[in-house]
Amino acid sequence: xxxxxxxxxxxxxxxxxxxxxxxxxxxxxxxxxxxxxxxxxxxxxxxxxxxxxxxxxxxxxxxxxxxxxxxxxxxxxxxxxxxxxxxxxxxxxxxxxxxxxxxxxxxxxxxxxxxxxxxxxxxxxxxxxxxxxxxxxxxxxxxxxxxxxxxxxxxxxxxxxxxxxxxxxxxxxxxxxxxxxxxxxxxxxxxxxxxxxxxxxxxxxxxxxxxxxxxxxxxxxxxxxxxxxxxxxxxxxxxxxxxxxxxxxxxxxxxxxxxxxxxxxxxxxxxxxxxxxxxxxxxxxxxxxxxxxxxxxxxxxxxxxxxxxxxxxxxxxxxxxxxxxxxxxxxxxxxxxxxxxxxxxxxxxxxxxxxxxxxxxxxxxxxxxx
Numbered sequence: 001x002x003x004x005x006x007x008x009x010x011x012x013x014x015x016x017x018x019x020x021x022x023x024x025x026x027x028x029x030x031x032x033x034x035x036x037x038x039x040x041x042x043x044x045x046x047x048x049x050x051x052x053x054x055x056x057x058x059x060x061x062x063x064x065x066x067x068x069x070x071x072x073x074x075x076x077x078x079x080x081x082x083x084x085x086x087x088x089x090x091x092x093x094x095x096x097x098x099x100x101x102x103x104x105x106x107x108x109x110x111x112x113x114x115x116x117x118x119x120x121x122x123x124x125x126x127x128x129x130x131x132x133x134x135x136x137x138x139x140x141x142x143x144x145x146x147x148x149x150x151x152x153x154x155x156x157x158x159x160x161x162x163x164x165x166x167x168x169x170x171x172x173x174x175x176x177x178x179x180x181x182x183x184x185x186x187x188x189x190x191x192x193x194x195x196x197x198x199x200x201x202x203x204x205x206x207x208x209x210x211x212x213x214x215x216x217x218x219x220x221x222x223x224x225x226x227x228x229x230x231x232x233x234x235x236x237x238x239x240x241x242x243x244x245x246x247x248x249x250x251x252x253x254x255x256x257x258x259x260x261x262x263x264x265x266x267x268x269x270x271x272x273x274x275x276x277x278x279x280x281x282x283x284x285x286x287x288x289x290x291x292x293x294x295x296x297x298x299x300x301x302x303x304x305x306x307x308x309x310x311x312x313x314x315x316x317x318x319x320x321x322x323x324x325x326x327x328x329x330x331x332x333x334x335x336x337x338x339x340x341x342x343x344x345x346x347x348x349x350x351x352x353x354x355x356x357x358x359x360x361x362x363x364x365x366x367x368x369x370x
Contacts, residue, residue: 064339068291069346076290077347080283084351087279088359091115094161094272095140098154101265102255104146113363114143118155120360123353133159142367149248153255158269160205165274167198169281170305173298177333194305209260216253220246280304280352284326287347288336295334303329323349 092112099106106114117139122132133155140151174191208215224245259266278301285300307325323345330341 064337065343065346068340068343071292072290072343072347073292076286080286080290080347080351081355083279083283083286084355087276087283087352088112088116088119088356090272090276090279091119091158091162094269094276095154095158097265097269097272098157098161098259099140099144099146101259101262102146102150102154104144104150106144110143113359114140115158116356116360117143117363117367118360119356120364123357123360139364139367143363147248147251149252150255153252153259157256157259158273161266161269162273162277163197163201164270165277166305166308167194167201169274169277169301170194171198173302176298177296177302193309212253212257216249220249223249277304283351284344284348287344287351288330288340290347291340291344293336293340293344295330295336299329299333302333 089108089112092115093108095115095118096106096108096111099111118132118136121135121139125132125135133152136155137148137152140146140154141148144151146154171194174194178191259269281297281300281304284303285295285297288295303326306329307322309325323342326345326348327338327341330336330344331338336344
């Protein structure tokens, strides 16, 4: 038998598992310990995503990728950064439009900053937008002083609206390219997925909207015990009553309904979303241009929504998976080599992944500590 000394609370004793590996015995679960555990878990996920990028580099050829990057034109790289800023601004304006429909008017710079923090949340949580939306809603509600469910409705509406121009541009681009090039077996499969999403998502949205009362009650039955359980175990959070939870879920669906029935606001938000997608395609095109290559614009327009399918993977911000899909599209549809395609994907991702990570991370930190 092992005797525990008082110092074991600071330096927990080692225990041996069934596999023969040693691990520290769990100490008392204090709030600070839980926070450190969650932060460590997030860091581990990011490290695993970084390892996937390194594996992809190894497969393509690190030396060849570095050679391609060394030939990049610095002035053209600046253009990539400018175009990425246009993307972030356009999607920030989409969020600003939706918040305006919900009765919360904010300035342009503030909207872009808040949306940057939402992108940051998506980039550090698994499954991209689906994983980051609850935290994004908290950031929006904290910064704009709207109710949490209104912030959740706003970011959910914006992310849902992004699917429309994304899939539309993807389908149109694939249809155009399908008449002039051979897609190949792998890209044909991806094209099938894009087409299925282009049909399935609008049908699902229509079904949910037509049966929103039934969906609302179903969501309430599922979420009520979960929310009450979380509220009972998280320190400093007062558990909500069942009536309060139902009231907030109803308010969320009412806000969604307000956005869906405001035609002017909906059209404006969709316009900003489409502008953002075109800016993302321009960022990828300019990344190749900075390396000395030019590709058809249609290829860049197809590559962006195809790469966004990586958001469905359990990767923070699609890290690793998105780059692989971009390389697949570029190599299949153009004469660009895999190392050059990988170099362009890295340039594009530095602009569109790390820009909101730096800006949004700073905004999120300020909001969280305010």
